[in-house]
Amino acid sequence: MILKKINRITAITAFVFITLSCEHGISGNKQSAFDNSKKSASKKETLLPIPPLLKGRRNKKGDILFSLTVQKGESEFFNNMKNSTYGYNGPLLGPTIRARRGQLVRIKVKNTLREYTTVHWHGMLVPGIMDGGPHQVIQPDGEWNVYFRINQPAATTWYHPHGIGTTAVQVYMGLAGLFILDDEVSDRLNIPKDYGKNDIPLIVQDKSFTSYGVLIYLRSMRDVMEGMKGDTILVNGVVSPVLNVTASKYRFRLLNGSNAKIYNFRLSNDRPFYQIASDAGFLEKPVKMNNLRLSPGERAEIIIDFSGYKEKDYLYLASDNYFMLKFKVGQKIKDTTEIPAKLTNIMRIPKEMSSRSRIFNLSGMGHNVNINGRKMDMNYINEYVKYKNVETWVISSNTGGMMGMMRTSGVFHNFHAHGIHFQVIERSKSAVPENEKGWKDTIFLDRGETVKVITRFLYKGIFMYHCHILEHEDNGMMGQFKVE
Ligand code: C2O
Ligand code: CU
Ligand code: CU
Numbered sequence: 001m002i003l004k005k006i007n008r009i010t011a012i013t014a015f016v017f018i019t020l021s022c023e024h025g026i027s028g029n030k031q032s033a034f035d036n037s038k039k040s041a042s043k044k045e046t047l048l049p050i051p052p053l054l055k056g057r058r059n060k061k062g063d064i065l066f067s068l069t070v071q072k073g074e075s076e077f078f079n080n081m082k083n084s085t086y087g088y089n090g091p092l093l094g095p096t097i098r099a100r101r102g103q104l105v106r107i108k109v110k111n112t113l114r115e116y117t118t119v120h121w122h123g124m125l126v127p128g129i130m131d132g133g134p135h136q137v138i139q140p141d142g143e144w145n146v147y148f149r150i151n152q153p154a155a156t157t158w159y160h161p162h163g164i165g166t167t168a169v170q171v172y173m174g175l176a177g178l179f180i181l182d183d184e185v186s187d188r189l190n191i192p193k194d195y196g197k198n199d200i201p202l203i204v205q206d207k208s209f210t211s212y213g214v215l216i217y218l219r220s221m222r223d224v225m226e227g228m229k230g231d232t233i234l235v236n237g238v239v240s241p242v243l244n245v246t247a248s249k250y251r252f253r254l255l256n257g258s259n260a261k262i263y264n265f266r267l268s269n270d271r272p273f274y275q276i277a278s279d280a281g282f283l284e285k286p287v288k289m290n291n292l293r294l295s296p297g298e299r300a301e302i303i304i305d306f307s308g309y310k311e312k313d314y315l316y317l318a319s320d321n322y323f324m325l326k327f328k329v330g331q332k333i334k335d336t337t338e339i340p341a342k343l344t345n346i347m348r349i350p351k352e353m354s355s356r357s358r359i360f361n362l363s364g365m366g367h368n369v370n371i372n373g374r375k376m377d378m379n380y381i382n383e384y385v386k387y388k389n390v391e392t393w394v395i396s397s398n399t400g401g402m403m404g405m406m407r408t409s410g411v412f413h414n415f416h417a418h419g420i421h422f423q424v425i426e427r428s429k430s431a432v433p434e435n436e437k438g439w440k441d442t443i444f445l446d447r448g449e450t451v452k453v454i455t456r457f458l459y460k461g462i463f464m465y466h467c468h469i470l471e472h473e474d475n476g477m478m479g480q481f482k483v484e
Contacts, residue, residue, distance in 0.1 A: 048241035048325065050196040051178060051203070054095035056105075063104040066097055068119065070111045070138070070161075070175065077232075077239055078213030085215070086113065086173040092237045094159065094177025096201060099150050101183035106147040111138040116163060117170060119144070120418070121179060122297060123157030123280055123441050128461015128483070131418050134164045134378060135462060152421070153281035153344070153439070154186035156201075156253040156299045164378065168259050168470035172217055172228065174237070176203060176257045185282060185344050191303065192251040192337045200243065200250060202317075204294075204324065205257045206230030218471075225366050226410040227260020227296075227469035233324040235317075242326045248335035249305045251276070252317075256294040259470040262412060262444070265292040267304070268316035268323055274339050277301035280421040280439035282343040287434045295414040295444040297468035300435070303339055307332065346438060349423055349454045353390040358383060360479075362413045362445065362467055363398035367475050369467070375476030381462065382479035390456045393422070397445035413472065415451070416442040419463035419483065422455035442468055457483045 056064040073091020074082045088094030099105050109119050116139050120132035126148040129136070138144045157179045161170040178201050192198035207230040208216050218228055235241050256263055267273065267290075274286040279299050292300055309315075309329040316323035364370045374382065385391065397413045421439040424432050428450040436443070443451055466478030 045242045045326075046238050046240065048200070048243040049236050049238055051093060051096045051201060051236060053195060054089070054097045056097075056099075061104070063106060064099060065106045065108070067108040067110070068094065070109065070113055070117050070119070072113060075174070075237065077207070077215065077234070078209060081213035083215040084173075086170060086175045088159075088175065088177050092174040093203060094175070096178045096180055096195070097159070098180045098182070098195075101150050101152065101154070101181065104147060104149045106145065109138060109144040109146065111140060111142050111144075114140050115166065116140065116142075117166070117175070118162045119146075119159055120162035121157065121159050122416070122418075123155060123299070124148070124150075124179065125152045125419065125421065125459055127459050128419060128463055131461065131463060132159070133162050133418060133462070133464045137163065150181060152181065154183040155181050155277065155279070155281040155439075156255065156301055157181065157280075158255055158257070158299070160257070162464070164376070165474050168228065168474045169217060171257070171470055172207070172259055176205070176255075178203065178253065178255060180253070189282075189340055189343060190336070190338050191276065191340065192249050198248065198250050198337070199253070201236070201253045201255070202325070203236050203255050203257045204233065204263060204319075205237075206233045206259075206261045208232070221366075222410070224471060224475075226412075227471040229259075229261050229410075233261075233319065233322055235325045240324070240326070242328055244328050244330055245306050246330050247307050247309055247311070247332040249303055249307065249337050249339070251301060251303050254292075254294060254300045254302065256296050256298050258296050260296060262293060262295045263319040265294065265300075265302075266290060266318050266320075268318050273305075274303045275300050275435045276303055276339075276343055278435060278438040279441045283435065283438040284344060284346050285342055286339050289435065292435070293444060295412070295442065295468065296470065297414065297416050297442040298440075298444070305339070307335060346423075349390055349456060351392070351425065351454065354392045354454060355386070355389045357392035357394055360393060360395045360415065360465065361398055362396065362415070362477060364477075365399075365411065369472045369475050369477040371465075371467075371477055371479050374479065376466070376478035376480075380480070381482045383481035385457050385481050385483045387457055387460055387483050390454065392425070393417075393453050393455065394450060395443070395445065395453065396450040397447060399447045412445065412447065413467045413469060413477070414442055414444045415465065416468045417455075417463065417465040417481075419459050419461065420455045420457060422453040424451060424453050426450075426452040460484055
């Protein structure tokens with residue numbers, strides 16, 4: 001039975017080879033070997049671009065108004081080959097939005113694409129109607145005016161589209177940006193915080209290219225099964241960038257903005273760094289690490305101390321053996337920032353407060369992925385939750401065992417929920433690691449693993465929960481819960 005299904009998927013996906021650039025197609029640049037052209041192109045050094053901070057207009061009350069335009073543009077990744085891409089206020093990715101706890105934020109979103117989109121604030125606690133999930137569609141030429149008051153700790157969150165069946169390709173085309181939140185705690189901490197100087201956002205995404213440098217999406221059955229995995233890793237939209245650093249401390253805000261790839265971040269010399277924040281805010285204390293796993297949608301803030309290096313030293317940010325970003329060390333400077341022993345207090349939600357538990361089983365393969373045996377249905381609310389209640393959610397990945405033997409070795413899931421932050425209380429395959437003891441909104445599941453989280457529902461409305469492997473999400477591995 002299952003074998004039959006796999007064959008059907010193969011048959012369907014054999015034809016799925018989507019080229020995202022037609023206009024400039026294959027031009028006179030004839031290099032035949034698969035990666036000759038790409039390798040030579042990546043030798044010239046491109047400085048790491050920093051997404052600009054979005055300027056807002058402030059009124060007397062301190063409210064702030066931002067505007068975002070979803071647009072089509074052109075981007076070059078290799079060989080001066082122009083590709084059609086999407087971006088917010090530009091051809092690729094989006095500006096960084098920044099706001100403070102307590103502030104009322106208004107955002108005007110204009111969609112100039114010829115297809116519909118939505119803008120979801122991943123990691124933000126806002127009412128369901130402001131969440132930007134699949135219910136808040138922005139039609140072509142349409143506009144969406146959203147407002148919410150920020151009431152959550154300082155964090156690195158992000159925004160991206162969330163249309164039914166279109167999320168994966170729109171994110172892949174370039175729709176993603178950061179949304180940074182500040183509060184008294186982030187003000188008080190003496191950590192690097194000069195945006196673009198020693199506080200550097202890193203949007204990490206992988207993409208696939210033809211030998212001519214043309215961006216492509218979905219090449220194989222594997223891309224459908226495991227989610228789209230590219231052959232090239234981009235940081236802030238650029239291949240193999242370089243960052244010149246002084247010999248001092250730097251804070252990096254890492255976002256795994258990939259469709260499906262799981263990163264194991266490390267330094268090329270395997271020296272340690274410090275993780276100071278997870279998805280939804282600071283950890284209680286810095287966690288010294290050599291290796292940091294981030295699945296799609298997850299964020300982490302880390303501090304790398306370059307003060308032990310000499311001028312002209314260089315090293316890389318890597319994931320496994322892929323070197324994605326080069327650090328070139330310059331002069332020593334007087335560095336007054338520190339890695340504080342203590343960052344913040346995190347109130348643990350007492351287990352006794354949990355009013356009930358719910359089970360979320362992620363299973364199926366390819367086009368049959370589902371949660372609890374059901375696929376996403378816009379007209380069906382899967383779970384009803386009581387406002388302000390505390391619940392325990394027990395989330396399992398059923399990939400593994402028999403399934404694991406069937407060429408699904410690269411199939412992983414994770415779990416993300418809108419409108420809530422949670423605390424991990426148990427992992428079935430390991431102890432809860434130190435860097436997962438802060439607030440989270442997205443959690444990695446090992447194959448066959450069960451993860452137990454505790455959460456509370458502080459905002460009303462309809463929210464999504466789903467696997468953040470975007471091809472799985474688009475194939476229906478998603479559900480809705482209503483808080484009322
Ligand atoms: Cu990052 Cu439901 O999304
Ligand atoms: Cu989200
Ligand atoms: Cu999945």
